[in-house]
Structures are given as C-alpha cells and as structure tokens.
Amino acid sequence: EAGVTQFPSHSVIEKGQTVTLRCDPISGHDNLYWYRRVMGKEIKFLLHFVKESKQDESGMPNNRFLAERTGGTYSTLKVQPAELEDSGVYFCASSLPGGGAEAFFGQGTRLTVV
Amino acid sequence: DAKTTQPPSMDCAEGRAANLPCNHSTISGNEYVYWYRQIHSQGPQYIIHGLKNNETNEMASLIITEDRKSSTLILPHATLRDTAVYYCIVRVYGANSKLTFGKGITLSVRP
Numbered sequence: 001e002a003g004v005t006q007f008p009s010h011s012v013i014e015k016g017q018t019v020t021l022r023c024d025p026i027s028g029h030d031n032l033y034w035y036r037r038v039m040g041k042e043i044k045f046l047l048h049f050v051k052e053s054k055q056d057e058s059g060m061p062n063n064r065f066l067a068e069r070t071g072g073t074y075s076t077l078k079v080q081p082a083e084l085e086d087s088g089v090y091f092c093a094s095s096l097p098g099g100g101a102e103a104f105f106g107q108g109t110r111l112t113v114v
Numbered sequence: 115d116a117k118t119t120q121p122p123s124m125d126c127a128e129g130r131a132a133n134l135p136c137n138h139s140t141i142s143g144n145e146y147v148y149w150y151r152q153i154h155s156q157g158p159q160y161i162i163h164g165l166k167n168n169e170t171n172e173m174a175s176l177i178i179t180e181d182r183k184s185s186t187l188i189l190p191h192a193t194l195r196d197t198a199v200y201y202c203i204v205r206v207y208g209a210n211s212k213l214t215f216g217k218g219i220t221l222s223v224r225p
Contacts, residue, residue, distance in 0.1 A: 004157070010156040015167050031210050043158070056212060080192075093213075095149030100146060100207035 002026070004106035012112045018080040021109045025094030031055075033095075033103060034067060038088035042107070046090075049075060050097075054075050082113045089101050117141065118202045125222040130214070132189040134219055136202030139183040145177060146207045151198040154197045158187030158201065161187065163208070192223045 005024040013019050021053040029103035036045040039045050047057040060067070064083070069075040079086055080099070089110050118136045126132040138147060148163040162169055162176045164185075169176045175188040189196055200217040205211060 001210075030141075033178070036211075042217060043152075045212040045214065048210070048212055050210070055210075057213070095210060097210075100163070100205070101210065102160040102163070103213065105158050105159065109117065 002005060004094050004104050005091055006090075006106035006109050008109060010110045010112075013082055015113055018078065019082055019111060020058075021077045021079075021090050021092075022108060023075045023077070023092030023094075023110070025092070026104055028091065028096065029094035030072070030097040031095040031101070031103070032069060033093040034077055035091040035093065035105075036088050037091070038085070042087075043091065046077075051092055063072045072093070081109075082111075084113050086111045087111055118201055118216055119126045120200075120216065120219040122217065123220040123222065125224055126192050128223050128225050129191055132192040132223070133197065134187040134189075134200050134202075134221060135184065136187070136214050137184045138202070138204050139142075141182050141204050142206075144183055144206055144208075145204045147176065147182075147185050147211070148203045148205050149174070149176065149200060150154055150203065150213070150215075151200045153198040155193075158213075158215075161200075163205075177223075189221075192221075194223050194225065197221060197223045 032049040045059040048055045049069045089108040093105045095101040151157040151159040178185040197225040
C-alpha cells in the first residue's frame, strides 16, 4: 500500500512568487495534517483536516497560507506570496478515523524562498 | 509548547540496548505517551504509544512509570539505522489532535 506522498520533493522560488504543495494521504485516512520545520526550529503543526473540513487551523502562520482538501482526498497548501521566512520542510501526515490513531508522515517538501 | 523534556543527545554501541528517557510530569489523565523518530531527511515515523501499562511492539518497548510522570523508550538491539532524533510526545487520546514536537533526543549508534 502506498504511503503518504508529497509533491514536489523540492521547490525553489523567488520571494513574492506563489507555490502550491500537494499531499496525497493514505487511502481511507480521513485525518490529514500539515506540519513544517523551519531551519533550526522544531516541527510545528499547521492545520488538521477531517475529510474536507478544517478541524484545527490554529497553527497557520498568516493569511498567505491557504490549505484545501476538496472532496476529502488529497490536500494542497498554497503560499502566496512567499516570503523568505517560509523556507523550510513541509510535512504532511494522515491517519485513520478513530481516536489516537498513529499518524503516517510523508517525506516532506523542502521549500526554499530566495 | 511541548509538555515533555528529553536530554539533547545520547549514544550507544551497535547491538546494545538504547534506553531513551522522557519526562512528562504534567501529563493529564487522558493523555497518552507517543514516540516518533525522524531519520535524517525523512518524515517522522511512529514507533509506539501507551497510557500506563508497558507496551512492546516489533520496534521497541515503552516503559511508563507508575505515576506516569516519566517514561523510557527501549530499542533492544540498536543498529546503525536507528540513528535518528527521537521525539516523546503527550497527546490526548481519542481526539486525533495534533502532535506537539519538542526538540527530541538525538540518538547516535556507534559501530
């Protein structure tokens, strides 16, 4: 069975440009999470979808970040316009419905804003 | 903020047991202890979780003290591939809530 897949694996963009990250969760996983690690910092939670609904978006840094999960399948995270401090590794994770299920993480997208 | 504290690093010899400590003195009654690890440049990987009883799976064992204020992750026979950052996380069970990562502990397995 395929794991959590993230596209692209790397992205280098200029400040002010737009980038869209994609996450394909494991089939049947209603829960989908976005996290990121910026250089030298800890992994931080961004938001949590349950199917297509945003359950918790308390970690979204500002309104330049927009996450969607249309149809409750894959998710996208758009950064518009990108700033230098957005550089980091963005991880997606998914888990089965039901309490306390383990989260499976993708390999991450390394975003570099220059 | 993370509710756990871990030493920044430790090492062990290949083939020996690695015992990774974690303090979570403010853990609530409905919070479980989870362990994840991140091998260089990969996404975090689930290892094990528990409430109050000791747990074991194919990867590791988790020993939680009776007062639940601390726990130890045991890798019984560490290999070079176990070199990673290990995160101890407390999380409310049943809510599918977020994982709050701290700094973790860097385990270096030496040949």
